[in-house]
Amino acid sequence: MLALRLLNVVAPAYxxxxxxxxxxxxLFLFLPSMREDPSAARLFSPALLHGAFFLFLSTNxxxxxxxxxxxxxxxxxxxxxxAARRALCPPPSAHFCRVCARVTxxxxxxxxxxxNCIGSRNMRxxxxxxxxxxxxxxxxxxxxxxxxxxxxSISFAHPLAFLTLLPTSISQFFSGAVLGPEMFVILxxxxxxxxxxxxxxxxxxxxxxxxxxxxxHQVRKGVAVRARxxxxxLQEVFGKRWLLGLLVPMFNVGSESSKQRDK
Numbered sequence: 010m011l012a013l014r015l016l017n018v019v020a021p022a023y024x025x026x027x028x029x030x031x032x033x034x035x036l037f038l039f040l041p042s043m044r045e046d047p048s049a050a051r052l053f054s055p056a057l058l059h060g061a062f063f064l065f066l067s068t069n070x071x072x073x074x075x076x077x078x079x080x081x082x083x084x085x086x087x088x089x090x091x092a093a094r095r096a097l098c099p100p101p102s103a104h105f106c107r108v109c110a111r112v113t114x115x116x117x118x119x120x121x122x123x124x125n126c127i128g129s130r131n132m133r134x135x136x137x138x139x140x141x142x143x144x145x146x147x148x149x150x151x152x153x154x155x156x157x158x159x160x161x162s163i164s165f166a167h168p169l170a171f172l173t174l175l176p177t178s179i180s181q182f183f184s185g186a187v188l189g190p191e192m193f194v195i196l197x198x199x200x201x202x203x204x205x206x207x208x209x210x211x212x213x214x215x216x217x218x219x220x221x222x223x224x225x226h227q228v229r230k231g232v233a234v235r236a237r238x239x240x241x242x243l244q245e246v247f248g249k250r251w252l253l254g255l256l257v258p259m260f261n262v263g264s265e266s267s268k269q270r271d272k
Contacts, residue, residue: 013108013121020121027200028071031149034194035063039152042159059152066148069257070141073134077123080131081113104226117215117224132219133246137255139212146205153198160191175199219246 043056104116106126115129127135154165157174165171178195181187187195218224222234222242243251 010107016121017108017124021124024074024122027204028067030197031145031201032067034197035060035149035152038190038194039149039156042156063145063148063152066141066145070138070145073138073141074123076134077120077127077131077138078125080134081125115224116226117218118226132215133248136212136215136219136246139208139215143205143208143212146201146208150198150201150205153194153201157191157194157198161187171198219243 040056040060043054043059103112103114105112106116106119108119109126111126113126113128115132117127117132119126120135123135123138125131154171157163158165163170163174174195178187178192182189182192215225218228219242220239222237222239227234
C-alpha cells in the first residue's frame with residue numbers, strides 16, 4: 010500500500026514534468042525553427058498556426074486534467090468505515106478504493122497519473138484528458154520529426170526511418186556527430202510516441218465501455234449490466250452539449266450524472 014501511495018505522488022509529478030519539457034521544446038526549439046521561412050505570410054505563418062494549434066491541444070489536456078482532480082467521484086460517507094458499513098453500499102456502482110480510502114460511486118478505476126479515482130463525476134473529463142494528451146503528444150512528435158529532419162538533414166520518407174533513428178543517433182552521439190540537445194529531442198520523440206499511443210488506446214477502450222454501459226470495475230468483477238441504447242449511455246457521460254465540452258473544458262455540459270447530483 011505504501012508503494013501505491015508513493016506512485017500516486019510520483020506519477021502526477023512525472024506527467025507535469027513531461028508537460029513542462031514539451032512546452033519548453035515547443036517554445037524555444039520548434040517555433041523558432043518555423044519562423045525562419047521568409048516566404049510564408051505573416052498572418053498565416055507556420056509558427057503562428059503551429060503555436061495556436063498546440064496551445065489549443067495543451068490547454069484542453071491540462072484543463073481536463075485539473076477537472077479530473079477537482080471533480081472527485083461522489084463520496085459515500087455512509088459507506089465508509091467498517092466492512093459491515095461498506096456492505097450496505099449499493100453494488101455494483103459503489104466501490105471502496107484503498108488508495109483514496111473512500112467509497113466512490115460508479116467506480117471505474119484509480120488513475121495514478123491524476124492521483125484520483127475515476128467515476129461518475131469525472132469520467133467525461135478523464136476521457137477528454139486522454140484524447141487531448143494523445144493528440145498533443147503525437148503532434149509534438151510530428152513537430153519534433155520536422156525539427157530533427159531540418160537540423161540533421163535526415164529523410165523520413167522511408168517507413169523504417171523512424172524506427173532506426175534511435176540506434177543510429179546513439180552511435181552518432183558518442184562519436185560527436187549528434188549534439189546533446191538533438192539527442193534529447195530524439196529521445197522525446199519516442200516518449201511522445203509511446204504516451205500518445207497509450208492514451209489513444211486507453212481513450213478508445215473507455216469509449217467502448219461507455220457504449221456498452223459498463224465500467225472497468227464491473228468488467229473485472231464480471232457484473233452484468235442492463236442493456237440500454239448506446240446513445241443513452243453516451244448522453245449519461247457526455248451530456249447533450251457534448252460538442253461544447255469537447256472544445257472547451259467546462260464543469261458541467263448537461264450530463265445526466267450532473268443533473269442527478271444537482272437534484
